[in-house]
Amino acid sequence: MSAPVPLEVGITRSAGPSASGKRVLLAEPRGYCAGVDRAVETVEKALDKYGAPIYVRKEIVHNRHVVDTLAERGVVFVDETDEVPEGAVLVFSAHGVSPAVHESAAARQLRTIDATCPLVTKVHQEAKRFARDDFDILLIGHEGHEEVEGTAGEAPDHVQLVDGPDAVDSVTVRDPEKVIWLSQTTLSVDETMQTVQRLREKFPQLQDPPSDDICYATQNRQVAVKAMAPECDLVIVVGSRNSSNSVRLVEVALGAGARAAHLVDYAKEIDPAWLEGVETVGITSGASVPEILVQGVVQFLDERGFHDVQSVTTANETLVFALPRELRASRRS
Ligand code: SF4
Numbered sequence: 308m309s310a311p312v313p314l315e316v317g318i319t320r321s322a323g324p325s326a327s328g329k330r331v332l333l334a335e336p337r338g339y340c341a342g343v344d345r346a347v348e349t350v351e352k353a354l355d356k357y358g359a360p361i362y363v364r365k366e367i368v369h370n371r372h373v374v375d376t377l378a379e380r381g382v383v384f385v386d387e388t389d390e391v392p393e394g395a396v397l398v399f400s401a402h403g404v405s406p407a408v409h410e411s412a413a414a415r416q417l418r419t420i421d422a423t424c425p426l427v428t429k430v431h432q433e434a435k436r437f438a439r440d441d442f443d444i445l446l447i448g449h450e451g452h453e454e455v456e457g458t459a460g461e462a463p464d465h466v467q468l469v470d471g472p473d474a475v476d477s478v479t480v481r482d483p484e485k486v487i488w489l490s491q492t493t494l495s496v497d498e499t500m501q502t503v504q505r506l507r508e509k510f511p512q513l514q515d516p517p518s519d520d521i522c523y524a525t526q527n528r529q530v531a532v533k534a535m536a537p538e539c540d541l542v543i544v545v546g547s548r549n550s551s552n553s554v555r556l557v558e559v560a561l562g563a564g565a566r567a568a569h570l571v572d573y574a575k576e577i578d579p580a581w582l583e584g585v586e587t588v589g590i591t592s593g594a595s596v597p598e599i600l601v602q603g604v605v606q607f608l609d610e611r612g613f614h615d616v617q618s619v620t621t622a623n624e625t626l627v628f629a630l631p632r633e634l635r636a637s638r639r640s
Contacts, residue, residue, distance in 0.1 A: 330615040331608055332539060333601075334531040334591035340524030341626040342424030343368045343595045346401035349422040350377055352634040353398055357418075362391045363398045364408070365453050367422065368595035369550035371572050388412045396420065401595075402453040403427040405460020420631050426492055426522045427454055431461050433516055437487050438462030442514075443480040445469050447502050448491030452551060455491055471498065475505040487514040492522040493552035493594070495559060496529055524594045525552045527622045529559045532591050535619040536563035539589035541581055544570045545600050546593030553593030565589065573600060574607035588613060 339347075346367050353361045359381020366374050366384060374384060388411045391397050396418045399408070403423040412419050423431075437444050444466045448455035459466040469478060469488075480486050488506055490499055499521060507513045519526070536542055542560040546553025553570060560568040571577055582588070588608055592601050605616060629635060 328586045329613045332535045332589045335620040338592045340594035341628045345628040346422040357396045365400045370595040403457035434461040438465040443486045445488045472502045483510045484512045490520040495555045531621040533563040535589045536560045536565040539565045540585040542568040542589040550593045574603040
């Protein structure tokens with residue numbers, strides 16, 4: 308796996324240094340990635356085009372605020388296709404679904420719109436391709452995560468889940484010369500490479516994926532938090548507990564030297580005790596987090612004397628994905 312290349316590394320001051328020594332470092336990039344932006348816009352456009360209710364299988368993205376906001380507009384979130392009335396409009400979430408889910412939606416004659424992130428679809432294609440070539444596919448990822456279920460469902464007879472380095476001992480394959488690893492898109496880069504190393508010690512012929520499966524957004528957010536963390540007494544990651552990439556940011560911050568790191572959905576969840584004796588607070592957010600929630604944290608800190616806000620920039624992101632075909636006429640500007 309290649310490390311993402313920083314386009315720009317630097318600290319930008321947006322306010323003068325504070326006499327109190329209190330400051331905020333804002334990681335850049337943070338928040339919405341291209342896949343989340345597309346998925347949320349897909350649901351909004353589907354609401355505009357077809358009217359409420361629109362059904363979405365699972366959370367469209369793993370963020371409480373996004374899900375609650377869409378639910379208020381008439382989106383009904385379901386766990387499975389059999390909860391959707393026949394003929395209704397159903398959106399598949401950014402995390403992707405297995406062929407079995409597509410089949411069950413078709414059997415109920417649902418009008419489906421697929422908001423799967425194209426970078427997840429890429430991993431599905433890899434799984435299908437290597438299963439066709441009869442490889443054993445070792446899928447590094449978290450048990451029970453929707454993305455992993457969708458990818459594994461492309462080739463259930465060929466895919467084995469490897470949930471971290473400690474799971475390697477129990478992995479067995481049919482032919483050690485025909486083994487490839489793939490991964491969930493939102494893992495810790497460093498931990499994944501530890502898992503790969505353990506796998507390679509066991510299966511020296513292990514093949515690498517044709518290209519990085521951990522997506523650009525996950526990697527970029529981890530690089531930014533790593534650059535910022537050594538200077539931070541506290542890192543606040545805005546994100547939901549079921550957001551894999553957000554949880555990873557907390558781990559990466561701690562691993563990179565932050566003295567404390569916490570995950571919050573909203574500023575109101577910040578415990579003022581976390582700020583005792585703290586001079587530098589780093590802020591970042593997961594790929595499914597709207598910027599308004601980050602600004603809520605900035606304001607919370609400003610009200611407590613953290614007026615000096617500086618950006619720590621390690622990459623500039625410009626990627627945009629086209630909307631699903633059914634909705635392409637009307638992209639928001
Ligand atoms: S985190 Fe990565 S894989 Fe997931 S939606 Fe965003 S760009 Fe796509």
